[in-house]
Amino acid sequence: MHSSDSAARAAQVLSRPFTLGSLTVPNRIAMAPMTREFSPGGVPGADVADYYARRAAGGTGLIITEGTYVDHPAAGTSGAVPRFHGEDALAGWERVVRAVHAAGGTIMPQLWHVGMARAAGAPPFPDAPPSGPSGLALDGTPSGHAMNQQDLDDVIAAFADAAASAERLGFDGVELHGAHGYLIDQFLWSATNHRTDAYGGSLRARTRFAAEIVAACRAAVSPDFPVLFRMSQWKMGNYQARLAETPDELQAVVGPLGDAGVSAFHCSTRRYWLPEYEDSDLNLAGWVKKLSGKPAVSVGSVGLDNEFIGTFRAEQAGVTGIDRLLDRMERDEFDLVAVGRALLGDPEWAAKVFEGRTGELQPFEASMLRTLS
Template sequence: MSDLLAPLFEPLQIGPLRLKNRIVMAPMTRNFCPGGVPGEDVAGYYRRRAEGETGLIITEAVGVDHPAALGEAGIGESDLPHLYGERALAGWRRVVEQVHGAGGLIFPQLWHQGPMRRQGTGPNPDVASMRPSGLWGPAGGLTSSPEDYVQSQLLPTKPMSERDIEEVIAAYARSAVHVRDCGFDGIAIHGGHGYLIDTFLWNVTNQRSDAWGGSRRERSRFAAEVVRAIRRAVGPEMPILMRFSQWKQQDFKAKLAHSPAELEEILLPIADAGVDVFDASMRYFNRAEFPDQPGADAVLNLAGWARKITGRLAMTVGGVGLNNGMYDSNKQGGAQASDNLQLLVERFARGEFDLVGVGRSLLQDPDWARKVRLGEAFEPFSNDALKVLT
């Protein structure tokens, strides 16, 4: 292993959990769980990443125990996993056993699609989709979603009631208990990309005038209450990681915050509720988030700002080891291996973030982390990898 990359292979303590290195498998939707149940193929898929020396595995997004959590979101997604019901829980126990047997650690990413769910789809097609203010997003936003889906989603619906909000928060808590009982090592929460939690944070989709809307800090209340409910359900020790993003699937150019002060209003209430790690989702890890800031802060990416603002651990993600971002590779048929690990480690070595999320590279090659450690060449990414469980 080169001296340059050695910092990525230092252990890290997250509460009672000790990671053997800083490389994390980022969550990636796979659609290989018929009826929402992960089978042996899914268990083997995650086991192989643990065998390949990935420090922490975060699963694909997994629907929480709420009837409107899952459906189609722009494209057919009939084989999305969920985290309730004995068959699904037995499948997840098998996944955990396989990963632990290979010496790995694994968190599930809890998910509620919220406005992104197409009405009339999923396990409970008659149930209304959940939207904070009945809004999907802006007309004319920069999105890769199909036009027919966007047009159908732009129609306003009924805003979530107080009871709806309470029931969704309770669903996260129930699912957190399932996480603990299945033997997972921690919990990841999907709070980005235009799904339910994110649309409470975003002023475009949260125009409520009650206690769940208003200022940035007030719009953070729902996310904080979800975290607080999960923390109560699993106790003080289990690590909680939360993904957030500026960009949304409804509009890639969207922003929750235009300055560090605005980001602080959003993240501090969530940190105080019990988050241990912020997963700052960016399309490209090497882009400064607020480049107009003075001095060394001008280069910080979104994970760097999350760490600086909250004092919590932070994870970066976005094109690690590849020459383009996810949506660009979708259009171009794949991505080439890149030497951007040097840029990554330069940021890591100055303490900008603590963990490195790797998506498509690990989807293509389960031995990616080992190859990085040994200095071996790793593979380019092909969109064909989306069709199989390697």
């Protein structure tokens, strides 16, 4: 296929608007959430607003922000990750929303509780112990606090309050971080959830906490305000982990979450082109869309020739084509694609793809994580 044909195909496939409840995303490209720790005291400043607005101006239809801590003492593990509570932080996020909208984009905050990934003694609340379903770290080591019912209720309320704040500030939806071995995912995963009450045991029971968070957020916002749920099989530091070994097990997770009010699922994988289960080419997003009947967002090494793990080894990622992505999107396997490092390194990635300027795309270097360009 000639490059001009490829450009026309990319523009046709990716420039289609997509409607999700009250939100119409102007195209099919989202910015994936990426933690960078550029908010001293947890407050996003003008530089953060400029950072997101530049990606929106560069053609990205939907911005999903870096993870933001909900209002719970054990939610975070850094004093420079933005929070989504407190007048100062929310005022900063309101400026971010205005800047992104002025640049023609739409935006959702990702709401986050790190659970047992919290380092003991870390800011912003050094006295808060790491907390999780059974007080177990991802490697199974007892190292924190097993949450009681009051703890669960407090966290559920914190997510709901944050969702309500997001709508009030003018955001276009919210995303709940239920992936990568953080708190919500720790309840979903059998290796970290050893509870014997209603929140543990079968996979469906382990989904209860996540479903209650979703339902509380849904109740706190307007009926058509989008609530996304990010999920993954892999966990940070355990890339072979499997939440659901079969499509039936995956159905046991996404079914209750969809019933609770999830508008769409954001399915995190390391390589978007790999099939999730045998005897099917569908990736994780494709399976989740098929099983849940909900829209899905795919992600994983889009536009780059190595996966994100290389970032931790300071490896450069070169530019690569997206024909395989377009094949899947033409089949409506999933509805949107989230772009991470490629967009971090090149704020105009979307516009260049739409306009056939792929020769101008920039490679990604790990040092870019420390910049605000």
